[in-house]
Each structure stands twice: as C-alpha cells, then as structure tokens.
Amino acid sequence: MKSLSFLSCFFSKLTRSGAMLALAATLVAFPACGNAEQAAYHVATVAEGLDTPWAMAFLPGDGRILVTERGGRLRIVDPGSGDIGELTGVPEVDARGQGGLLDIAVHPAFPEEGWVYLTWAGEDRGRTATHLGRAMLDLDELALSDLEVLYVADPFFDSTAHYGSRIVFRDGYVFVGFGDRNFKNFGPDHIAQDISNANGATIRLALDGSVPEDNPFVGQQDADPAIWSYGHRNIQAMTVHPDTGAIWLAEHGESGGDEINIVTRGGNYGWPLASYGVDYRTGQPFAVPHDETDEFIAPVHHWGPGRTDHFPPSGMTFYTGEAFAEWQGHLLVGNLYHRYLGLFAVDGESVSSPERLLEGRGLRIRDVAVCPGDGSIYVIADDSDSPLLRLEPTANDARQ
Template sequence: MPSRLARVVLLATLLAAGGTCAQTPPPAGVVRSEAADFRVEVFATGLEHPWGGAFLPDGRLLVTERPGRLRLIAPDGRVSAPLAGVPAVEAGGQGGLLDIALAPDFPASRELFLCHAALAEGGALTRLTRARLSADATALEAVRTVLDATPAQARGRNHFGCRIAFEPEGGRHLFLSTGDRFVEARRAQRLDDLAGKVLRLARDGGVPPDNPFAGRGDARGEIWSYGHRHPQGLAFQPGTGLLWASEFGPRGGDELNIIRRGANYGWPLVTHGVDYDGSVISERRSAPGMEDPVRVWTPVISPSGIAFYDAEAFPRWRGNLFIAALNRPALVRLAVEGERVTGEERLLPGLARFRHVLVGPEGFLYLLTDERAGRVLRLRPG
C-alpha cells in the first residue's frame, strides 16, 4: 500500500502537471464574450507540453517543451527542429524545461534566460540559465548557470515555480519565482533557503544591494518575497510597475498576489485550502505581518502563466489580466483597477489545459496548451 505522502504526491502531480486528454478543436466562428468578440485559431501544433514562450523582435516565437526541447515557430506557424545547445533538464513529474524570457537588450545582445528543473548535488532544484541565441537561430551558445535555487531536494519532482519577469524600467534586474518543492512546505518560510520565494537578481545572478535581505548573515540576499507555495505566473502591470503573481494553492486556495519587497505571503502558516487528502494545513486564513492575496479561488483554477493586456487589437481588454488555467480549464480574464480586481470572466472553458498566455506583437493573444500533442492557439478580433 503506498504511503500517504506517495499518494498525495501522485495526486498533486496529476492535478498540476496534467495528464493527456482528448484534444478539443477550437470553436468555429466568432466567440462572443463580455468585453470583446474574437475568433480562435490553431497557430501551431506538434509540441509536447509547451510551457513558456517569448516573441523575437522579428515576430517569431520561441517555445519551450517540458521534456527539454526549445523550438522556434515562424509567423506562419511552422515549427522548427529542436534548437541545439539547450541545457540538460530534469524532466520528471512537474519538472523539465519551463520558462524562457528575452533580455531587454536582446536585439543587441541576443541573450535569453531559461528556467528549468535540474539535477545538482543532493537532488533536484530550480535553475536559472543564461544563453545567447545564435545568429541563425538554430542553437544556444555561451550557455551558463546563473543561479541554483538551493538546497537541492532528493525527494519529489514537483513545485519548481520557474517563471521569469524583467523589471520594466531599464531591465537591470530580473525576478524569478521558485516553488516550495512540495515535500517540505516549511522551506517557503526559511530565509536561508531559496525554495518558495520570489527572487530578485542582477543579470549575472548577483544580489542587488537594495534587496530586503542583502547583507544579512542569516538570510539569502536574492530573496525579494517569501512564503510562496508554487507561483507559476509573474507579470508587471503596465502603468503602475507592480509585480503580480499567480500561485497554486493546495486543495482550494489558489491565489493572486501583488509581490512587495520583503513581504511574507504566509504559506504554509496561512492558507485558504486544505491538503489533498482533506487534512487541515492551517486554521489561519490571515495573520499579522503576512500579506493577504488580492484574490482567492476555491474551487481551484490551477493558475499558471499570466499576462497583462496593453495592446490595440482588443481595446476593451486593455489593462486586463489574463490567466492560463489548468484545472477547470479556461482562460481567465480579470478586470483590474489599480490594485483591485473588479470583475472576472472565464473564456473558452474546457477547451484545453492552458499553461501560458502571451500577448503577440500584433496584439493577439497566444495560448500554450499543456497537452502531449500540444498546440499554440491564437485569439484574434472577431
């Protein structure tokens, strides 16, 4: 008989990583929603569990596949062969090749950053890697590790976090989310441990001197905020510069948070959910000195990648936050005013498990589906 831990780990993996479901074709014709009419089209196919994406200046789209491949999608949807030079990843459970982000000076430097699960001494961890895209865009060059979210953990391949966001002003610093690694949730509260955190780094992995814990002997200087369970969405809000994060709760209690310097988001001392077997994690929903979420979902939506919409193709969506939801699959649209969510709409319910949402250079939305036969879907005005 499997142990309780083994059963809980298996259930968590199935819920968050996702199995393979029969593919549902996108709806034909115009989809009418509260704020915009749109059409859904299949932009690209033939991807295995696509996870992260980044648009090049020429309109091509780099997409990661969780098993460890990186591909380039042309504007007409043609998918390239896997790029050479991709670093080795630990592809198991929820781990693998996950997020990708271009450096703000990419047109000159051709630098990009990858977040992935990796093996290190002691087990698996979240790793940030820096590389340069070759001139012909067929390979990664000058690949080197920027940061390992230590300590590594021998047990479990869940909760790596792994979303990257560059600060909007100047792009000198990047933010990286890390998961609590699931097995020992209290790692999220430890300041000498990089699990369950949002980190703020210089591009070379150095610690900015104005980070809240920089220079402290009992804490890691890379930490910007802590007490996170499994943040898989990270995006800056246009106009305010606020950093928002979506975060998986356990059974109940998914969260949307505004990430503040030095703040504690409570996990696992505070939660709106229970464990997967129904047992109580904490009786507290809020506590002094801990940051409350902007929004909570129970039942869960399993929120993964997020993006603020700030383009012209859908004028009535400007300023809205879009969330790729895996469980109760949908594209979730939130109307946002400043730091408040004023409305919510579920788009395309049940169509696919959405892992990430991107705003394309022409202002269309692109959705990565977490499927074995993964797709990139495109939303364009109706």
C-alpha cells in the first residue's frame, strides 16, 4: 500500500478531481539526455503562478510543499490539487537586487518540533545583511509565529548582491552558506578571507542558534565563532551526502570558476586568491588556479574560465528515491544561466560532467527537491510567473 504522503507527491490517481484531470493534459514526454541506459522521464506541471520562487521544502507526514518567493511571500502548495496558499507571519525582507526571502528548511524532527528555518535579506538604514531565523509553523492557521532571528551576517553593506544562502542540517546542527556580497577586491584583504565575519563563509550553529563550543574558530581573537569554513564566493546550493554525511555545496565563480566543494571544518576554499574564473570586466585571470597551489582546499569539480564554460548553480540535492533507479547517488544541481537541471554521476569525490535535464524549456532552475514519498523530482524556476514542475518516469519505466 502506498502511503498518503506518497499519494500527495506522486501523480497516480488522475480521477481525484477535475484539477487532476486537467493536470494530466500538461504531461510532456522527454527522453533523458546522455546515456541510453538512463531513465526516460516526463514532466508534469504541479502548480502555476509562483512569483520568483527561490526555495522549497517538503513537509514530512503532510505531503505539501513550502515555497519561498523572493518578494517576501511564503506559499504552501498541495501537489495533488495544485492549490497554492499563503502563510502569514513572514519576516520583513529587502527584495532589491538579489535580496528577498531566500531559503527554507524544516526542522529535522518536524512535526514534533514545529520550527521552520528561513534566510532572507534584511535592511537597516538602507544597507542589507543576510539573516537566519526560525519560526513555529501552524498549518491549521497557515501562519508563522514566535519568529526568532538566530544569526545576522553583519556588518550591513550597501550592496544588494551575493547573499547566498542555503540551509542544511547535520548531526543536530544547522549549517548555512553565505555569499561575499559581491566585493570586487581580488586581494588578500577580501571579505571572504576575513574570518571576523561570515560573508563568504559557512556557519554552524546549534538548532537554537547558539554557537557550539567545538566550532573551529571559537576562542580565536577577532574571529566569528559561528564560522565553519570560509573563502567562498556565493553559495547558492548545499546538501548532505546520504552515505557519508559530508556537506556538499556549489558556488558561483567570476566569469567561470563555478565550483562544487565538500565542506571541511575550518577549511579555506581560496576565494578570491585561488579560482578558475577570470575578471568579468577584463577577461584576465586575477588568481592562481587551485591545481597550482596547495594553500587552499580545491573543489571536487569546477568550470571555467569564461562565460562559455560555466555553471552558475542554484539548488542542489543527491538523488535517493526509487522512481529513477539509474540515478541513485547522482547529484542534481540547477543551472541558472544555461537553463537546465544538471545530473552528475558521483563516484566517491569524483564528479562527472552533467547530463542536461529540462534543457530547451528556458527555465532558470532555482531549486530542486526529491519527494520523500515516491522519489519524483520537483523543480522551480526563477521567473515572475513560474510553475512548479515534477519529473516522473515514463509509464513504461515506472517502478512497481
């Protein structure tokens, strides 16, 4: 018997409602890119009319999906009917530039622990900083309450770019990746090399926002004790490896130089002193490539230099479902500029070049998630009128 969660995620009963019958008409068949042995898939439009969505999170035991919109709305989507609701109690955000309401993640013990975690760009006297907070979720009232700001990546800057930010949980802690706020200084005094603040860094906190005593820079003078790793440019993708528990992230480079990294405690990833990118303005190198120095931790996969060879990422997850058996352990990452969903085979710390899913549909992929019930793949795009899409196996390839 399939669980109710499975039924709410998977498009299996076309007769549930007229809305579901209409949804059936939106199915389009696409062959999988690349190897012939990889599964074919089709695409269903689950819901329509999302306004510049940025992140999504499944509600365990419920089947519905929380979706942030960068303008400041938090939506809740029923994937069975396609209905979209709106929650109240969302923090005030600054949506200028790349800011707004950003990532969302559900407490690992939800629904027993009713917290949801959010990141957003907050404003103070015209300047902005990335915020991490949590609030209690009331599904009956469709409301957030008891909002707590857990961390602010201060200082506030006169910049509306490179906020990051993604949230993951591991071992009872919350990790968040931030951006470098788009500072163009390529020297050693760049903000991402300054551990007195978390811009261009990842942080690790207890779930209540307190700083763990075993963080790498606790007790170090002029260091932010929340920092876990640093030397990053603009982290817009993070996930936890399902087997090793390692945190993987993907970050934007400068005209190429996009990277996939495995996060290590206290690690310096080199930005902007080591990079495979080149200066947007001049097209010239500004840093030594990682493979020419052992001073910094090198990415496990990279692109560049130049705009023709780059992969500006957003949204990232390992595939662990049953719907696409051939993709078990593969990495799914959204590509903003080239507008496709990358499917990467992973062998240990070796990452292949990606197969291109959803290519040709013009979608700046912003986030990707795997339904915990049936293993179908959900995708949102960066657009003012964006659909929520679901990738499923074709009928002759569906798993029993």
